[in-house]
Amino acid sequence: MGLIWLKHPILWHSSRVPSGYDYDTMTDEQKQLIITRWHDWYTADWDYGQTTLAFFCAAILAATILHAASRFRARSDISEKGKPFPGLPDRVTAALRYTTARQFHVHTTRWYAPPLAAIIGVSGMFIFIMSLMLAVRPFYWPNEAMGHSPPIATRSGWISLAIMPFMIAFATKVNFIGILTGTSHEKLQVFHRWSALFMYITSLVHTFPFIINDIMMGEMVVSYKTSPWYWTGVAALVPQTYLIALSWGIFRNPYYEIFKKLHFIASGFFMAALFIHVNFRLTGWDYFWATLAIYSAAWLSRVVRTIDTTGFGLPATIESVGARPARLSRCTPTERENTAELVMRVRGGLTRALANRVAGKAVWMSRVVVDGPYGGLDLPLKSYERVYLLAGGTGSTFTVPIFANLAATVKAGGVPCQRIEFVVAVPDGDNYAWMEPAVTAAAAQLPDTVVGVRVHFTRSEETKERDDGLNVVRGRPVLRDIVREAHASASKVAIVACGPDEFLYDVRSAVADSQLVIADGFGKCKDLFLHTETYSW
Incomplete structure (x- = not known):
């Protein structure tokens, strides 16, 4: 039935030949104004839509160039030879990295802002x-004969459409x-949310001038009642309002599973009505074609990769491994000796369903399809002299595999990495038990002069140093001191951190301070790399 609401014959593009103007009632200046750039309705898509498109593409290109430079820097030593202090390339890099590390915290609301770089981008x-x-x-328009669409409404409409593909791409x-x-x-979600909000603002600016004009003219x-543009615009604006209003964390986070389903449904109604x-x-x-191409390509690549890696399901076991974590072990059908383990903290949704399945059982057998992984490290840690892996609670699910892989790489030799420090903070021994075999096995591959492991029990009275070299400490780690220690330890240092918001905030703040020291040209460290992962976004 949708076709009856469209003009016929349906075309790819409408004509650019001006029509409908009453030139006899316009002054010469008004006649000239409606055909000049930034005012011409028939070129507004070029003037405003393509300008918005160019802005987003330029910003992405700039970020791509910076990323390429960062990868090149990680794989080569471009510091000024013979100088014991940071050179110009080091200082510029540190200044840029300061913006990606610096974060702000509003104590009254317990809100952790995105990194400064994201704030600058938004x-x-x-x-x-x-x-x-x-x-x-x-x-x-000063004269009704110059067109029914107010200039502010025309331009804001094209800006809205040009934002749409990028909003979906984020x-x-x-x-x-x-x-x-x-x-x-997950780090690009901040741009998805804010670009969606800006698209909503421009949509409102597109809507109300038409209403004001018609009210003033009594029409x-x-x-x-007679124009389909009005009610189709309202049909698009209603789900868009819902999408924006209920996407704030106060509504989204407590009911995420429901939010996700309704978000997709409302998005479908919005896109259909807007089309x-x-x-x-x-x-x-x-x-719309660009948006469809971006989303379809992303979705299809997920499906193809999932089918390629796991088919339509692989045998797996799910077991409880502590107070709240659950472990899922998957084995491939062709190489039974290869397994992948996923350790999850039980909260809601899928993790709660899995925990209920295994409750009261030693293990639960099932077939699973794994979608992912996504994100992760994009730079080789083995190229840094010292690597610090910092984990808070379930954040160790990210750092433990990295620790095991890096330890094996260093043992094989031929890499610049000289020291690995693994620091984890968990409530007690029960929460550490699931990861202890993997951590111990990784640390055992290297001598104590190359690897160090520190375990902090934040809610336990236990404090000891064991024969295997594991240092168990009571209380939370002082992350600022650890980062300062890392900054002073070598010329090239990498810090990888995963944990709750307050954990990452302390790490980010300390790294940002250290980046300013490098940018000022002081200290032994010339290259301080930080990668963070969070499980609450």
Whole structure:
């Protein structure tokens, strides 16, 4: 039935030949104004849509270049030879890394802001969109004969459409922007959320000038009853309002499983209504084809990779391994000696369902399909002289495999890495028990001069040093001191941290301070790399 709401014949693009103007009632200046750039309705998609497109592409290109430079730096030594202090390349790199490390915390609300780099990126996005939308005058035509669409409404509509493909691109797990920029998909969620909000703002600016115009001319009721553009616009704006309002953390986090399902449903209604509302005006539908291509490619690549790696299900065992974690072990059908282990903290949704299945049993057998992995490290840790792996609670599920792999790589020899420090903070021995065999086995591959393991029990009275060299400490680790120790330990240092928000905040703050020291040209360390993972976003 949707086709009856579209103009016929349905085209890819509408005509650019001006029509419908009453030139006899316009002044010469007004006739000239409606055909000049930034004012011409028939080139508004080029002036505003393609300008917005160019801005996003330029920003992604800049981030891609910086990422490529970072990868090149990690694989080669471009520091000034013979100098015991950081050179110009080191200082510039440190200044840029300061923005990716620095984070802010609002204590009254317990809100942890995104890194400074993300704040700068979102602010730049906002300034550009608002400037492009509001800089050109007039906002309304001084003469009704110049067109029914107010200039402010026209330009904001095209800006909205141009934001749409990027808003979707920021959200996918197989993330093409993330591949180019070396940023994992969960870190790009901040850009997805804010670009969606900016698209909503421009959509409102697109909507209300039409309403104001029709109310002033006394045509509001007639226009709403007779024009499909009004009710299709409202049909798109209602689910868009829902998507924006209920995506805030206060609504999203407590009911994430329900939120996710409703989010997809509302997005479908929004896109369908907006598609009809746009109705092949100029190049309007091109943005929908681009959005469809981006989302479809990301989704299909997930499906193909999942089928390729796990088929339609592989045998697996699920077992309880502590107070709250659960472990899923998967073996491949062709190489039975190869297994993959996933350790999950039991909360809600899938993890709660798995925990209920294994409750009261030693193990539970099932067949599983694994989607992923996504994100992770994009730079080789073996190229750094010292590596510090810091984990808080379940964050050790990320650092333990890295520790095992890096220890094996260092044992094989031929790499610059000279020292590995593994630091984990857990409530007590029961929460450490599941990872102890893997940590002990990894540490046993190297002498004490190369590897160090520190375990902090935050809620236990146990404090001891064991024969295997494991140092068990009571209380939380002083992360700032550990980062300062890392900064002072070598010329090239990598820090990998995973844990709750407050854990990562302390690490980020200390690393940011150290980056400023490098940027100022002081200290032994010339290259301090930080990678963080969070499980609450």
